[in-house]
Amino acid sequence: MNLSIPDHILSIKPYSPGKPLEELEREYGIGNSIKLASNENPLGPSPMAAEAIRCAIEKLNRYPDGSGHDLIKRISEKLEVRPENIVLGNGSDEIIGMLARLFLQPGDEAILPQPSFLMYDIMVRCSGAASVYIPLKSLSINLDGIKERITPKTRMVFVCNPNNPTGTVVSKKDFESFLKDIPQRVIIVVDEAYIEFVRDENFLDSVNYLDSDRALITLRTFSKAYGLAGLRIGYGIMPEEITGLLNRVRQPFNASLLAQIGACAALEDEVFLKKTINMVHEGLDFLHNALDRLGIEYFPTQANFFLIDVKKDADEVFENMLRQGVIIRSMRSYGYPEYIRVNVGLAEENVRFIKAIEKVIL
Numbered sequence: 001m002n003l004s005i006p007d008h009i010l011s012i013k014p015y016s017p018g019k020p021l022e023e024l025e026r027e028y029g030i031g032n033s034i035k036l037a038s039n040e041n042p043l044g045p046s047p048m049a050a051e052a053i054r055c056a057i058e059k060l061n062r063y064p065d066g067s068g069h070d071l072i073k074r075i076s077e078k079l080e081v082r083p084e085n086i087v088l089g090n091g092s093d094e095i096i097g098m099l100a101r102l103f104l105q106p107g108d109e110a111i112l113p114q115p116s117f118l119m120y121d122i123m124v125r126c127s128g129a130a131s132v133y134i135p136l137k138s139l140s141i142n143l144d145g146i147k148e149r150i151t152p153k154t155r156m157v158f159v160c161n162p163n164n165p166t167g168t169v170v171s172k173k174d175f176e177s178f179l180k181d182i183p184q185r186v187i188i189v190v191d192e193a194y195i196e197f198v199r200d201e202n203f204l205d206s207v208n209y210l211d212s213d214r215a216l217i218t219l220r221t222f223s224k225a226y227g228l229a230g231l232r233i234g235y236g237i238m239p240e241e242i243t244g245l246l247n248r249v250r251q252p253f254n255a256s257l258l259a260q261i262g263a264c265a266a267l268e269d270e271v272f273l274k275k276t277i278n279m280v281h282e283g284l285d286f287l288h289n290a291l292d293r294l295g296i297e298y299f300p301t302q303a304n305f306f307l308i309d310v311k312k313d314a315d316e317v318f319e320n321m322l323r324q325g326v327i328i329r330s331m332r333s334y335g336y337p338e339y340i341r342v343n344v345g346l347a348e349e350n351v352r353f354i355k356a357i358e359k360v361i362l
């Protein structure tokens with residue numbers, strides 16, 4: 001076939017998701033395996049969301065509300081912004097894609113921290129623009145480095161806070177001085193997929209900087225703290241002018257009926273949110289103490305995952321952990337050949353992880 005695919009599409013490496021449990025069990029002939037690789041919520045979905053979805057099944061013959069009215073209203077009340085400032089997405093992934101489609105074209109540059117969430121690069125490339133990578137500094141996003149690299153070609157900047165895969169955050173103070181120095185024409189995307197887990201008192205909530213004169217977009221998701229990764233629902237908060245533009249490139253029914261209903265209920269489910277946050281903080285404390293006892297080096301985090309320096313080939317550690325029935329992520333492809341990333345699991349999963357890592361690396 002001669003499909004004449006443009007080079008910018010051929011340059012994209014397909015996103016490689018965490019290995020699914022079913023695939024591991026099939027390949028290795030084992031049962032009872034655990035997945036600590038995709039920063040998911042191990043408690044399951046919010047029970048209130050699950051119940052609301054069960055009740056809504058009979059409505060599936062209808063299209064969803066294309067304006068997302070009820071969910072947008074609840075989000076706007078919770079965040080104290082106007083409904084006109086919110087756009088829903090089929091996961092926040094979709095909003096990253098919509099923003100790239102809307103703002104980027106060949107010849108433009110987008111600045112990305114490196115390493116960070118891989119979808120930024122994929123979406124930038126899809127639109128034919130170029131990714132410019134600014135390496136992290138001590139595992140944190142280098143805002144000064146980003147600032148210095150801005151040129152007339154720079155159209156968009158991504159800040160992942162907390163950063164995936166390192167779990168580090170940028171401070172309010174650094175972000176404020178960054179905002180002051182970035183030209184108004186540059187679109188700033190702050191991805192806060194893990195914000196609910198941040199313990200740092202000085203944490204940045206970029207929604208506080210929403211301003212009609214500044215192209216600042218905050219991304220949030222129901223995939224992590226609310227336990228709804230499989231439902232695919234996320235949202236962006238931005239000036240009204242940008243929601244108007246995004247609504248031109250958005251598919252009319254991009255947030256499914258069950259996703260809207262489930263997310264509305266999840267927002268009400270404060271008990272589940274609290275339980276999740278406690279589980280993550282207790283799990284991190286347990287894992288860090290256990291690693292300290294074993295003398296295994298790890299890095300502090302503000303998210304529900306963290307990096308471990310295994311001081312060995314991370315791909316091999318990944319393979320050997322699989323044989324123990326534990327799925328984690330090797331950070332080799334992120335530029336850290338001897339680091340792995342693991343997310344907090346249920347208490348018993350955390351114990352299994354510690355037993356397995358002890359066997360595999362010590």
Ligand SMILES: Cc1ncc(COP(=O)(O)O)c(C=O)c1O
Nearest residue numbers: 091092093117164193221223234
């Ligand atoms: C930093 C970051 N942003 C966005 C996403 C995607 O979230 P969603 O499930 O809402 O598409 C992830 C998922 O892992 C992530 O780590």
